[in-house]
Amino acid sequence: MRRYGKNPDEDDVRVRPNRKGNRPRTNIRPKHEDASEGLVLTVDRGRLTVLIDDRSVTAMKARELGRKSAVVGDRVAVVGDLSGAKDTLARIVRVEPRTSTLRRTADDDDPYERVVVANADQLAIVTALADPEPRPRLIDRCLVAAYDAGLDPLLVLTKSDLAPADTLLASYGALGVPYLVTNRDELADGSAADRVRERLAGRMTAFVGHSGVGKTTLVNALVPDRRRATGRVNAHTGRGRHTTTSALALPLPDDSGWVIDTPGVRSFGLHHVDPARVVLAFPDLMPGTDGCPRACSHDEPDCALDGWVAEGHADPARLYSLRRLLATRERREGD
Ligand SMILES: Nc1nc2c(ncn2[C@@H]2O[C@H](COP(=O)(O)OP(=O)(O)OP(=O)(O)O)[C@@H](O)[C@H]2O)c(=O)[nH]1
Ligand SMILES: [Zn+2]
Numbered sequence: 001m002r003r004y005g006k007n008p009d010e011d012d013v014r015v016r017p018n019r020k021g022n023r024p025r026t027n028i029r030p031k032h033e034d035a036s037e038g039l040v041l042t043v044d045r046g047r048l049t050v051l052i053d054d055r056s057v058t059a060m061k062a063r064e065l066g067r068k069s070a071v072v073g074d075r076v077a078v079v080g081d082l083s084g085a086k087d088t089l090a091r092i093v094r095v096e097p098r099t100s101t102l103r104r105t106a107d108d109d110d111p112y113e114r115v116v117v118a119n120a121d122q123l124a125i126v127t128a129l130a131d132p133e134p135r136p137r138l139i140d141r142c143l144v145a146a147y148d149a150g151l152d153p154l155l156v157l158t159k160s161d162l163a164p165a166d167t168l169l170a171s172y173g174a175l176g177v178p179y180l181v182t183n184r185d186e187l188a189d190g191s192a193a194d195r196v197r198e199r200l201a202g203r204m205t206a207f208v209g210h211s212g213v214g215k216t217t218l219v220n221a222l223v224p225d226r227r228r229a230t231g232r233v234n235a236h237t238g239r240g241r242h243t244t245t246s247a248l249a250l251p252l253p254d255d256s257g258w259v260i261d262t263p264g265v266r267s268f269g270l271h272h273v274d275p276a277r278v279v280l281a282f283p284d285l286m287p288g289t290d291g292c293p294r295a296c297s298h299d300e301p302d303c304a305l306d307g308w309v310a311e312g313h314a315d316p317a318r319l320y321s322l323r324r325l326l327a328t329r330e331r332r333e334g335d
Helices: 137-150 168-173 186-188 193-198 215-222 228-236 277-282 285-293 305-310 314-327
Strands: 036-044 047-052 055-059 075-079 090-095 099-107 112-118 122-128 153-156 179-181 205-207 248-251 256-260
Touching: 036 055, 047 075, 047 090, 055 075, 099 137, 112 205, 122 137, 122 168, 122 193, 137 153, 137 168, 137 277, 137 314, 153 168, 153 205, 153 215, 168 314, 179 193, 186 193, 193 205, 193 215, 205 215, 215 256, 277 285, 277 314, 285 305, 305 314
Parallel strands: 055 090, 122 153, 122 205, 153 179, 205 256
Antiparallel strands: 036 047, 036 075, 036 248, 047 055, 075 090, 099 112, 248 256
């Protein structure tokens, strides 16, 4: 399996090495020194909305980018008509190196990776405590994706007015994932948004969750002028509805960070995940992997972690949690 972007400095472009060496790649890319820097706010059918200074500019990929894609959160260089006026179309000539790349596949055996967002540093995993019922496997999968991409996870448990959070929290205790619990009253009086906002300060946080968990309600509470922001974006993409069909980056008030709302997910395929990166999120277990066979998945009989933990070097609940996350890749139920 080919892997991409495991190195945060690595580009997302899928260039095959020139094995034959008969056609050296030349750098024909014009310099575009006059290009302006922008941030991709959303993507809709090949049209990207890019924030340049304070303007939303509609742009498309320049041909020279080839198969390289620009996704929400990408920093890009843009040329052409940058006025943001109606019916203008600028060109994206460069995608800057990403600090992170959150990916998913539709299914675990689906090799087609889609990049969900670029440059996020936190993943808010939104789960309702009821209506719809929490789906721990989906949470685990999102956690694995976050760890793989190097994003800090944040668990946001909504609708605690409908069901208590203790059972779910107990099963995540050993993982040490930071969490917040919100309910309807706190949404109404603004305290839910205030508490969530504290965790978002200065960060770019992608919100993921199953449809109906209250993600949009929460994001709207965090970004009070969202309706205006989405309205503006829609004007440029020509889309009349404001359903979340593409990820959308929204600035938090007072320049205090970015929220990226993403469409509700039913599954989070992990075909692309490298187990060796998941264990990096368990620094307390890392020394125990020294005795592992080469390319150990840490979920196999020869894994040295069992013996090491049995010797008392780490909390067995931590190894159990790691194994649970690693095992979530093997399941095929689609969640
Ligand atoms: N009881 C209760 N209902 C809530 C709470 N938060 C949101 N809801 C309701 O849950 C329903 C779904 O909320 P949305 O914000 O649309 O859910 P979503 O996750 O954005 O769903 P998609 O847009 O389909 O991805 C709405 O009817 C909300 O009013 C909560 O804390 N308590
Ligand atoms: Zn191992």
